[in-house]
Amino acid sequence: MIYLDNHATTPCDPRVVESMLPYFSTAFGNPASTIHKFGRDADNAIEKARKTVSLLIGAQPREIVFTSGATESNNIAIQGLVHGSKNNRKKIVTTAIEHKAILNQCKALSKQGYDIVFLPVNRYGEVEFEAAEKIIDEKTLLVTVQTASNEIGTIQDISNLASIAQREGAFFHTDAAQAIGKIVLNVNDLGVDLLSISAHKFYGPKGVGALFIRGGPYSMPIEALTYGGEQESNLRSGTLNVPGIIGLGKACELCSYELMKDYKHVSQLRDYLEGELKESLHVSINGAFENRLPNNSSITINGVDAEALIVNMPSLALSTGSACTSGALEPSHVLQAIGMSRDLANNTFRIGLGRFNTQKEIEQAADIIIRTATELLRLESKRHKT
Numbered sequence: 551m552i553y554l555d556n557h558a559t560t561p562c563d564p565r566v567v568e569s570m571l572p573y574f575s576t577a578f579g580n581p582a583s584t585i586h587k588f589g590r591d592a593d594n595a596i597e598k599a600r601k602t603v604s605l606l607i608g609a610q611p612r613e614i615v616f617t618s619g620a621t622e623s624n625n626i627a628i629q630g631l632v633h634g635s636k637n638n639r640k641k642i643v644t645t646a647i648e649h650k651a652i653l654n655q656c657k658a659l660s661k662q663g664y665d666i667v668f669l670p671v672n673r674y675g676e677v678e679f680e681a682a683e684k685i686i687d688e689k690t691l692l693v694t695v696q697t698a699s700n701e702i703g704t705i706q707d708i709s710n711l712a713s714i715a716q717r718e719g720a721f722f723h724t725d726a727a728q729a730i731g732k733i734v735l736n737v738n739d740l741g742v743d744l745l746s747i748s749a750h751k752f753y754g755p756k757g758v759g760a761l762f763i764r765g766g767p768y769s770m771p772i773e774a775l776t777y778g779g780e781q782e783s784n785l786r787s788g789t790l791n792v793p794g795i796i797g798l799g800k801a802c803e804l805c806s807y808e809l810m811k812d813y814k815h816v817s818q819l820r821d822y823l824e825g826e827l828k829e830s831l832h833v834s835i836n837g838a839f840e841n842r843l844p845n846n847s848s849i850t851i852n853g854v855d856a857e858a859l860i861v862n863m864p865s866l867a868l869s870t871g872s873a874c875t876s877g878a879l880e881p882s883h884v885l886q887a888i889g890m891s892r893d894l895a896n897n898t899f900r901i902g903l904g905r906f907n908t909q910k911e912i913e914q915a916a917d918i919i920i921r922t923a924t925e926l927l928r929l930e931s932k933r934h935k936t
């Protein structure tokens with residue numbers, strides 16, 4: 551099997567696994583129990599991880615809150631602000647190409663009387679600035695736009711959007727789950743107030759993540775969604791997932807050394823794969839040309855049903871769209887939002903490359919995709935003739 555679904559999740563780096571192991575056994579202490587050494591050791595390790603996470607994105611350690619992943623970070627950011635802010639702004643601005651962890655919250659908030667407005671995107675999935683300048687206004691509480699798309703890989707110009715929000719006095723949140731560890735990100739260059747991270751998207755463990763909060767939890771009107779032992783500045787109660795957080799820290803540390811190496815590796819493999827497919831098939835590549843994640847390829851092969859293609863390539867692990875929407879019969883909401891017809895959307899699949907893919911794997915994958923697509927096209931034309 552060749553794993554090509556690194557947008558859905560990545561394998562845990564063996565160095566991450568190794569860093570976590572002591573925290574299941576010998577160093578099992580509760581970081582809140584600092585009266586004894588077990589607790590203090592755990593607490594020290596957590597604070598070291600907090601520092602490593604903050605360094606990767608140019609933040610301060612106190613600006614990092616550990617969570618169970620990007621879904622929870624997104625929920626704390628958006629609903630925490632909605633419940634915590636005392637002004638009467640009722641407008642939330644987002645895009646139609648966000649992850650469900652954003653879109654389904656917006657749906658719920660719209661039932662509670664919030665005005666949800668979607669920024670238009672062009673055919674490359676880029677937010678249109680002129681519209682953003684008109685839509686983001688003095689009634690806007692929050693603007694939330696993903697850093698990069700989990701389907702088509704498009705990277706948004708977050709700093710420009712954040713400055714429009716700032717000018718209008720609105721908060722700006724970005725879901726950076728796909729971008730962290732793949733491209734260089736700095737919260738100060740981006741100018742964001744809130745940023746969501748998930749460890750399992752960049753070779754860390756599942757079920758752990760972080761939320762960056764500018765100035766720290768006490769400097770922003772964010773209300774906790776759950777109550778308990780007041781961990782994480784009382785914003786996210788519950789005993790910390792110590793091994794997970796250590797793993798997240800290690801994943802960040804590895805990226806701080808290896809990001810450029812990974813970038814070069816996956817973009818070379820991606821460009822090779824796209825080149826091979828273009829030579830033999832009628833393909834188009836979706837998403838932005840320049841501002842695209844280095845590991846992403848959203849590919850449309852004219853006339854080839856993507857589900858059928860994937861089913862006929864059991865040795866390749868890839869998907870038609872995001873893990874959270876695949877299984878649904880509806881074509882991807884992202885492909886619809888960039889104006890793709892239903893037919894072409896059904897001809898589209900997503901490849902997500904990762905640190906552990908090799909040139910040999912990608913040569914094999916290209917060969918399998920070309921052979922299978924060619925066979926499906928042949929069967930289809932035969933069916934039309936008879």
Ligand SMILES: *Cc1c(COP(=O)(O)O)cnc(C)c1O
Nearest residue numbers: 619620621649651700727728748
């Ligand atoms: C994977 C993903 C999420 C969800 O992250 P979890 O840590 O699995 O909750 C949210 N947003 C984007 C863009 C993602 O790719």
